[in-house]
Amino acid sequence: ELKVEQNPLFLSMQEGKNYTIYCNYSTTSDRLYWYRQDPGKSLESLFVLLSNGAVKQEGRLMASLDTKARLSTLHITAAVHDLSATYFCAVKETSGSRLTFGEGTQLTVNP
Amino acid sequence: SAVISQKPSRDICQRGTSLTIQCQVDSQVTMMFWYRQQPGQSLTLIATANQGSEATYESGFVIDKFPISRPNLTFSTLTVSNMSPEDSSIYLCSVAKGSGNQPQHFGDGTRLSIL
Numbered sequence: 001e002l003k004v005e006q007n008p009l010f011l012s013m014q015e016g017k018n019y020t021i022y023c024n025y026s027t028t029s030d031r032l033y034w035y036r037q038d039p040g041k042s043l044e045s046l047f048v049l050l051s052n053g054a055v056k057q058e059g060r061l062m063a064s065l066d067t068k069a070r071l072s073t074l075h076i077t078a079a080v081h082d083l084s085a086t087y088f089c090a091v092k093e094t095s096g097s098r099l100t101f102g103e104g105t106q107l108t109v110n111p
Numbered sequence: 112s113a114v115i116s117q118k119p120s121r122d123i124c125q126r127g128t129s130l131t132i133q134c135q136v137d138s139q140v141t142m143m144f145w146y147r148q149q150p151g152q153s154l155t156l157i158a159t160a161n162q163g164s165e166a167t168y169e170s171g172f173v174i175d176k177f178p179i180s181r182p183n184l185t186f187s188t189l190t191v192s193n194m195s196p197e198d199s200s201i202y203l204c205s206v207a208k209g210s211g212n213q214p215q216h217f218g219d220g221t222r223l224s225i226l
Contacts, residue, residue, distance in 0.1 A: 031211045042203065043154075045112075045214035088153065092211050097142050098169075099215060101154045 002027045004091050006102035014110055016078050021105045023072040023089035031092035032072050033099070034063050036085045043088065047074075079109045113138055117204050117218030124194055124225050131190045132221045134204030139184035142207040144215065145177070149200045157202075160187040194225045 003026040013019050023032070031050060035043040047056045049065035049072060056063050060083065062075045072089055086106045090099040114137040124130055134143065143160040158166040158179055166179035181187040191198055204218040 033214050035214075035217075042219045043217040045216065048212065048214050050212060090154075090215075097207060097211060098144075098156055098159065100156075103153050 002029070002091060002093055002100045004089060004100050004102040006087075006089055006105050008105060009103055010106050010108075012108045012110060013076075013079050015080055018078065019076050021074040021076070021087055021107075023074070023091075023102050025070050025072075025091045025100075027070075028094050029067070029070070029091045030094050032065050033090045033092070034072070034074055035088045035090065037088065037104070038085050046087075076107075081109045081111060083107060084109045112213075113140060113206050113208070113216050115204060115206060115216060115218035117221055119221055120219060121222040122224070124223065126195050126225055128194055129190055129192045130194065130223065131188050132202055132204070134187045134189070134206075134218055136185045136206050140206040140208050141184075142215075143181060143187045144205045144207070145179060145187070145189045146203040146205060146217075147200050148203060148220070154203065157189070160189075191223065194223075196225045199223060199225045 005024045007022050034046040036046050037043050047063040052067040054065045060077045065072045086104045088104045089102045116135045118133045145157040146154045148154045156169050157172045158168040160166050160179050160181040162181045178190045201220045201222050203220045205215040207215045
């Protein structure tokens with residue numbers, strides 16, 4: 001059974017600081033996704049990582065994937081308050097279409 | 112990306128009753144899924160809605176409790192049957208096209224409270 005673990009689960013940081021969220025998974029996967037969820041809202045897709053060594057960047061967020069280590073990271077650069085949200089990674093097993101989600105990282109960026 | 116309309120957006124129901132949630136997509140999609148998200152928790156897949164055949168349920172979820180229909184490639188329903196307070200949750204529809212190179216897209220969810 002695929003297990004996906006994120007850490008930290010809660011992150012409080014100051015504006016302007018950098019930090020990284022980690023996503024570990026337990027079995028072989030060929031797709032990893034990052035989503036953002038604002039309170040009371042649905043999930044917004046941020047990144048799709050398709051292969052080992054993939055790196056994608058959008059604004060202050062950068063995601064990477066190491067399939068050998070079964071690890072993805074979401075790096076936040078010079079955080080701003082608008083980035084406050086819960087971030088989920090989700091992993092698709094090699095066979096099938098189902099996604100397994102991590103527990104989520106609740107990020108709070110303080111002025 | 113697909114535009115997903117999920118109805119109702121929220122409801123408050125009496126225990127023992129049933130509620131059907133609808134998910135409508137503006138274009139044909141290969142895959143449709145139903146998830147549950149309990150307050151402050153992550154998402155758990157309930158089932159994959161298969162067009163023209165019975166849904167594929169995940170461990171811990173059964174058809175009698177969560178019957179699902181998918182009559183065509185743009186529409187699906189999830190019924191939460193014989194509700195109890197433990198069913199209070201957010202129910203989310205998601206859709207995917209193709210092999211997974213594109214992300215699953217999510218509806219706005221149905222916030223369900225059982226009294």
